[in-house]
Every structure is written in C-alpha cells, then in structure tokens.
Ligand SMILES: [Zn+2]
C-alpha cells in the first residue's frame with residue numbers, strides 16, 4: 204500500500220504533532236501491516252509528553268501502544284495471520300536472549316523494545332508490527348473494549364501477585380485508568396469491600412459511579428483511620444496504582460497483607476520503617492507489565508465477564524488527540540481512546 208496517512212508523532216519535549224507521514228511498507232518477512240481501529244491513551248503516553256519527560260520516548264516516533272486493528276498485509280514468513288484478521292498488539296518486545304528472558308521473566312528483559320516508545324505505534328491510520336507482537340482477537344470484540352487489553356494484561360500481572368481470596372478487603376490508591384481497571388477486576392474476582400483513595404474531586408465522583416464501595420480523600424480525612432473504620436484490621440490487598448504511595452499503602456494494609464506496587468513514578472521516594480514490614484509480615488510486591496497474560500486478558504474481554512467501555516471519557520480523533528491527552532493529564536477524565544478513522 205502506498206500514500207500517506209495521519210499520525211501523532213512525538214517531536215520533542217511535550218510536543219505531539221499530528222501530521223501526514225508515509226504509510227509504512229511491509230519489507231521484512233515477519234512484518235504485518237495493520238489498519239488501526241482503536242488505540243488507548245496510556246499513563247505512559249502522558250509521562251512521555253510531560254515537561255520534562257518522566258519517561259523517555261524516541262524523538263520522531265509515532266506514540267500509541269494499546270491498539271487493536273485489522274491485518275492488511277503480511278510478510279512472506281507470516282503464517283499465523285492473514286489479511287482481514289483482527290489483532291491486538293503486545294507492545295513490549297523482549298529480546299529472547301538475555302538472562303532474564305532465558306529465566307522466563309521476559310518482562311524484566313534488559314533489551315526490551317517498546318512499540319509506541321522506541322518504535323512506531325498506533326496513533327495513526329496504519330501501523331507496522333512484527334508478527335510476534337500480535338495476538339488474535341475475535342471479529343465480535345468491540346474495538347473500544349479491545350483497546351483495554353494491554354492495560355488489563357498489566358493489571359492481571361498485579362492481580363496474580365495479590366492472590367486475592369473472595370471476601371478479602373482491598374484498598375486501591377489512585378483512581379486513574381489503572382486503578383479503575385483494578386477496581387473492576389478485583390470486584391469480579393470476589394473482593395469484599397474495595398476502598399479507593401483519591402484526591403481529585405472529579406475522580407472521586409467517577410470512582411463511586413464505577414462501583415467503589417468507598418472513596419477516601421486523604422487530604423480531608425485520616426486515611427489509616429478511615430480504612431480501619433471500614434475494614435476493622437486494614438486491607439488484605441493494597442494496590443499502589445500511583446507509584447509514589449508506598450508509605451500510605453503500608454499504613455492501610457492489614458498484618459500479613461500484600462501490597463502491589465504497580466504505578467510507575469521514576470522520581471518518587473518515600474520513607475519507610477523496615478520494622479513495619481518485618482513485624483507485620485507485610486509482603487511488598489512490585490509488578491511490571493506481566494508475563495504471558497495477553498491470552499487471559501483477551502479471553503476476559505471476549506467473554507464480557509468484565510466490561511470497561513464505561514471508563515472511556517474521551518473518544519478522540521487523531522486531530523483531537525494532543526488536546527485530549529492534555530485534558531487527561533490534568534485529571535479531567537478517566538480513559539481516553541483514539542479512533543484514527545474518526546474525523
Ligand atoms: Zn499502556
């Protein structure tokens with residue numbers, strides 16, 4: 204296929220430019236050209252675009268790593284996909300050869316390449332991806348549900364570590380998209396009470412509507428006391444979906460509780476007392492991406508056991524994308540999804 208397409212390109216610090224670029228061409232034997240149906244806006248995109256950036260994207264790269272679409276063309280060695288198939292992208296490509304890959308922990312790969320950060324992603328009409336980065340989705344799955352698959356697979360990585368038993372109480376710090384996906388998944392998994400912790404008035408209201416049993420604003424009430432008043436002894440499972448809340452997470456965990464550090468904040472530091480971990484036998488578990496959880500995430504979306512569409516507050520065309528991302532970065536909204544063919 205020839206010609207040009209619209210794409211959202213990371214140009215420089217804080218600058219996402221929507222402009223015409225060439226439609227990518229299938230060259231390698233493992234290349235797959237995909238017509239993008241939908242691509243979620245991730246917290247990572249917001250951190251790429253922060254000034255100064257919190258995480259580095261390569262200049263000139265097309266952002267967007269939470270996409271689903273339809274196969275248009277395949278390279279000569281691609282046997283598992285053919286034009287017309289629908290796919291979701293698994294955006295983090297491990298090298299397959301480093302020690303961590305060899306030990307079965309590809310999420311900790313030392314030479315990871317990320318689609319929509321290091322190489323071109325899905326905020327565009329078309330994207331090129333290697334076949335190994337694609338996973339099939341059904342013809343029936345709505346594109347806007349499909350746009351949640353990557354975030355959901357990451358959340359499932361944390362849920363797996365949390366090993367929640369039905370009835371156990373949960374505290375989720377941060378009611379952004381990740382926190383809200385945790386809310387829905389843990390509720391579905393049989394959590395007892397789920398308490399969310401948030402300071403933004405908009406997000407507090409939204410989290411209530413999405414099914415949080417309680418939302419505590421730590422700027423208005425004592426967090427530890429509020430959680431104890433609801434749960435008695437504290438939460439069995441605590442998720443830090445912000446990335447800077449470990450001290451708060453430890454204060455609301457029950458003795459023997461599990462704390463999942465999920466949010467990514469490269470600058471946050473906190474002070475903790477090791478004795479609180481030792482004496483209360485807290486388990487603090489970091490969670491990054493997840494290992495081989497795409498099939499489970501796709502199955503959950505296809506079965507409809509949990510639905511995420513109501514988390515979408517921003518349905519954006521490519522032209523609307525920069526302004527939409529700025530709004531989401533300011534906390535005025537939950538999940539944004541870009542539909543490149545929307546005009
Ligand atoms: Zn993401």
Ligand SMILES: [Zn+2]
Nearest residue numbers: 298301304312
């Ligand atoms: Zn590796």
